[in-house]
Amino acid sequence: MTGDNLVGEILGERYEILDKIGTGGMATVYKAKDTLLNRNVAIKILRDSLEEEETVVNNFVKEAQASAGLAHNNIVSVYDVGNSDGLNYIVMELVEGITLKEYIKEKGMLPWQEACDYAIQIGQGISEAHANDIIHCDIKPQNIILTEDKTVKVTDFGIAKAVSSGTTVVGGTALGSVHYISPEQARGGHTDPRTDIYSMGIVLYEMLAGKVPFDGDSAVGIAMKHLEEEPVDVKCINLDIPTDLAYVVMKAISKEQSKRYQTVQEMLNDIHAVLASEPLPSKNIIDPDRLADTDDDEDSDEKAKEIQEELELRQRKAKLIKAREMEKKKRAQKRANRMATLLAIITIAVIGLIGTGVYMIVNNFVLNVSVPDFTNMTVEEAKQLAKDKHLKILDSDIEYSISDTVEDGKVVTQSPQKGKTAEKNSEVRIVVSIGSRGGNIAVPDLINKTRVEAMQMIDSAQLRATVIEENSKTVPAGNVIRQIPVSGTKLFAGDYVTIYLSKGVSGDTTQTGKTVVPYVTGVDIDVARNLLSDAGLTLGSVSSVTSDSAYGTVISQSVGAGNSVNSGSSIGIVISGGPAQEQEVYQEPEQENTNTQTGNNSTTGTQTFFVSIPNNGQDSVYVEVYVNGTLVHEGEYPSDTGTVPVDISGSGEVNVTAYVDGVAQSQTINFGN
Secondary structure (H helix, E strand, O other): OOOOOOOOOEEOOOEEEEEEEEEOOOEEEEEEEEOOOOEEEEEEEEOHHHOOOHHHHHHHHHHHHHHHOOOOOOEOOEEEEEEEOOEEEEEEEOOOEEEHHHHHHHHOOOOHHHHHHHHHHHHHHHHHHHHOOEEOOOOOHHHEEEEOOOOEEEOOOOOOEEHHHOOOEOOOOOOOOOOOOOHHHHOOOOOOHHHHHHHHHHHHHHHHHOOOOOOOOOHHHHHHHHHHOOOOOHHHHOOOOOHHHHHHHHHHOOOOHHHOOOOHHHHHHHHHHHHOOOOOHHHHOOOHHHHOOOOOHHHHHHHHHHHHHHHHHHHHHHHHHHHHHHHHHHHHHHHHHHHHHHHHHHHHHHHHHHHOOOHHHHHOOOOEEEOOOOOOOEHHHHHHHHHHOOOEOOHHHOEEEOOOOOOOOEEEEEEOOOOOEEEOOOEOEEEEEOOOOOOOEEOOOOOOOEHHHHHHHHHHOOOEEEEEEEOOOOOOOOEEEEEEOOOOOEEOOOOEEEEEEEOOOOOOOOOOOEEEOOOOOOOEHHHHHHHHHHOOOEEEEEEEEOOOOOOOEEEEEOOOOOOEEEOOOEEEEEEEOOOHHHHHHHHOOOOHHHOEEOOOOEEEEEEEEEEEOOOOOOOEEEEEEEEOOEEEEEEEEEOOOEEEEEEEEEEOEEEEEEEEOOEEEEEEEEOEO
């Protein structure tokens, strides 16, 4: 049994492996079911190639030991650690979500209030670890999971340090991720809780600025910047954040430990104060050495003078930051003016060259290059090759996709394709593999399909779609330009496929505000609602007719498929109310052979009661239907549904009452002669 593909296996006679979540440098993480406690968990399994390395195995086990004693809402819980058939594993709380790094990459600069909320949650988790004499030593957004409800979970105590163990580091090294390590980690010095505070400050800086303060071409170069260079004040990058918040960030990432916050709680107190627009508590803390006990008025005056000078210094710093911002704007304006002048000169020069007949020289100003093949390269290899070929790959535009054929971390596809001609210094967009999902449903080929065709193919494959529109010079408006993942990739039912839909050439407004009606006839009403929603439409009135089709199947639609309508339009449908034999009782009660005669001259049959759904502006309403006080139907429906048919069976006279968000609709149905 190998650790790279364990789906379907049982570990420790207890944990059933359900799915692979992801892989890292040391371990593979699976979703599993704890058959003893009947709950889903995450299991981290050490990679096979590392099982023979004693130090790595020891560090892996110590990670579990460092985390097992921590119980906090903002820390991923560790439940168990074990060894099965030579595989070392850690059983952890299963947290559904994305890493903070992925979230920042998607959003860029976060609103400062949101960044403060995440920083507070991270700090609460780290503070709990510090209270248990554990220093994380590897705080970074890749180790912070953000759940769907925006709860933060700190994980991976892989190089955590036990405070009580002197300089012994549980993970074997004090070096964390190079973009987030403290100066003392970079120089191999003494680490303490203030080490985590520095890394927290870098993470908060990245959330506010959309980038880390120090970057470079090599790990050593970045580490040296942590030691030697002063970071750009985050306020100079993001002018929208409060000055006090910038103070919190820059204090947390001070190079000297003594100048940082001394505890995580001190930092959290200041962040709370920023959110409440209150003075920072840390600025009101006076150095005890400056407040020696004395009754000497002259000493008191001297202390007051020192405090006043400190306040004036802070004010001067604030003015200096503002002056720098103004100077930066002036320089930008000057650059723009110089560029305009330069463009004018170039234009005149080009006209002059054309006038003298030197056409070939002018032509050389536009150089074209042949696009190389980036597939199966790492991101760094692809970026270097692009640079060598006078092209560029931007980190912000790199996309990631599941792939069954390309190794994790390597390029799956590119645009433009290899061999195409591109302008010099133009951008190449790449899609990078995040490994195989391991599903059993092949993604269909959606390229050049219309939106309706693509949505029908995705729905038929039991998958779901995310639609992104973008301009295209080559693909007609309304057709699919590209897709992620590529066709043939194996997914599970319910997984998402992202399709990029052409809006045509930028500036083409011929179809602005229009959308194409999808084909919904023959599908279930819920599927029809989803298809209309995906097309930017809403489900309008719903009525039912007798039909041999299954109940709820769409029989017809008010606007034919393929027609162009205004976005947001409502499309009415007619659904099947069930087989004709059941409906004839209501529509033709005189046919006694369709009813069962009872001894008291009443008949037993089925009639349809229609619940009227008011379009009250809410997203949905909740419906309950009672027959003689007994609940027979309930459900949630969009407020624009129109009517909901409910089949009522009984004999004699029955009282039917429907409650729509608590408002009653009543009717008496008589099944008698």
